[in-house]
Amino acid sequence: MKSRTLRSDIVFTFSLALALILAWYVRxxxxxxxxxxxxxxxxxxxxxxxxxxxxxxxxxxxxxxxxxxxxxxxxxxxxxxxxxxxxxxxxxxxxxxxxxxxxxxxxxxxxxxxxxxxxxxxxxxxxxxxxxxxxxxxxxxxxxxxxxxxxxxxxxxxxxxxxxxxxxxxxxxxxxxFPVEMRQRLDKTLVRAEARMGQWLLGQGALMLILGTCSTIVFVALHLRYAYALGVLMGLFNIIPIAGAIITVSLALMVAAIDSWGRVLGVAIFYAIYAQLETSFLTPRIMQSRVDLPGLAIIIALMLGAALDGVRGALVAVPTAVLVAVLLDEYAVQSEPVICGPRSLSEVENLHS
Structure with a gap:
């Protein structure tokens, strides 16, 4: 019996190692x-x-x-x-x-x-x-x-x-x-994760639309070159939180620098004001209220996603963080025990007895 168990453990370990090697090659x-x-x-x-x-x-x-x-x-x-x-x-x-x-x-x-x-x-x-x-x-x-x-x-x-x-x-x-007894719990957990991830898309879409519209209006008012294209890019790239806006703002600053420093100053002032507005008002109201993730978790997820796979990793970082958060809440996070009021001496003695 022990030899059979040992052989099955060896086969499982070898299969797992082979699967990990294969996954690395087709990552x-x-x-x-x-x-x-x-x-x-x-x-x-x-x-x-x-x-x-x-x-x-x-x-x-x-x-x-x-x-x-x-x-x-x-x-x-x-x-x-x-x-x-x-x-x-x-x-x-x-x-x-x-x-x-x-x-x-x-x-x-x-x-x-x-x-x-x-x-x-x-x-x-x-x-x-x-x-x-x-x-x-x-x-x-x-x-x-x-x-x-x-x-x-x-x-x-x-x-x-x-x-x-x-x-x-x-x-x-x-x-x-998965075993039958685990299947129902996992199904409910993944359904909750799906709902929160769908809310992320709606929230991110709202942020993209707001930034794209505001950027286009400001760029047209500043008579910036290809203002409409830059405004659309600002909105589209905002699907990558933080990093997308920084990339497109840098591009807009480079375009503005070709013509005049006044336009550079106008673009910089606009994005400084908008970044403060998005961070302090729009993101808490739109994004965090939908996906229920703190700002620190979003930033860490973006850093990890960008480090793993660049723009594509940053793109899926937030919904992946939502999925991980739901799974951790269900399977890893321990709820705090209920703190009862003070017991009488007789109740304590009864418990010990």
Whole structure:
């Protein structure tokens, strides 16, 4: 009996080690599957909302609702690529071609800033000219990398659609691996996590819409180049909390620096005010009230997600933190014992006896 138990332990340990090695080698594929499944869970409330729409006696089924969602997202993406990207690409080509002449002008403006007089203008000017000369070569050499990323995005979209279509079957199949007595508790826990993760999407969507609208209005008022494209990017990138807004604000500051320091100051003042408003009012009211996570937990989750897989990791960091928080609350966190009032001496003696 002992030898049989020992053999089964050895087989289990060997199988676990083999599975971990295999998971490490296909970690990129597993991460893509996880991200797609997570987005399917997050988008499920949207699909259910579309399914509740009634036209007479007809209401869309799950397949039609998913198709409507895909068409709407594809429509917005197409409008962005048609109307926003061509002017940006044209101006970007002109900017790169004029960079050798614009570079010294920009550096001269920078040297007028206090504490920047010691800046080595000649060295930076040489680097700017080298960058302009090598930019086309860099784009050509990185084409394969970007093609691979585009393929991952398309694959992720297809997987997300399939998870939304057949996620129920996959979910119940996963639950079948657990003992019957544990299955019901785990099911209720995951349903609670799904509800909170869906609330995250609604809250994040509201923050994206607010930032995108405010940014577009301010950029148009400042007569900033490609104001509409930058405003849309500000809203879209805000799906990555904190990091997304910092990236797009940096881009807006670079664009503003080409024309005047007044526009740079205007963009900086706008984002400083908005960051304070979002941190102190919008995020507590919209985000934390929906996902029930403290701000510190959100920041730590973003740092860990970005360290593990860059932008894609930061993108799914908050809903993953919601899932982990729900599981920990159910299985790890011990509730505090109920503190009773003082007992009489006879009750204490009875308990000891």
């Amino acid at each position: 990129n594929v597993l991460l893509l599957i996880y991200v797609s499944a997570l987005f399917a869970v997050v988008l499920t409330p949207v699909v259910k909302g579309i399914m509740k729409v009634r036209i007479g006696r007809w209401s869309p089924g799950r397949g039609v609702a998913i198709l409507v969602l895909v068409v709407v997202v594809a429509g917005f993406a197409t409008m962005f690529f048609i109307f926003a990207l061509p002017p940006v690409a044209r101006d970007l080509r002109e900017f790169i071609s004029e960079l050798p002449t614009r570079g010294p002008q920009l550096l001269a403006r920078i040297r007028k800033i206090p504490l920047m007089q010691r800046l080595d203008v000649n060295s930076l000017n040489t680097r700017i000219q080298d960058f302009a000369a090598n930019f086309a070569t860099y784009i050509f050499l990185s084409a394969k990398h970007w093609a691979s990323k585009l393929f991952d995005i398309i694959t992720g979209i297809v997987l997300t659609v399939y998870f939304m279509l057949e996620g129920e079957k996959a979910y119940h199949w996963m639950l079948s691996f």
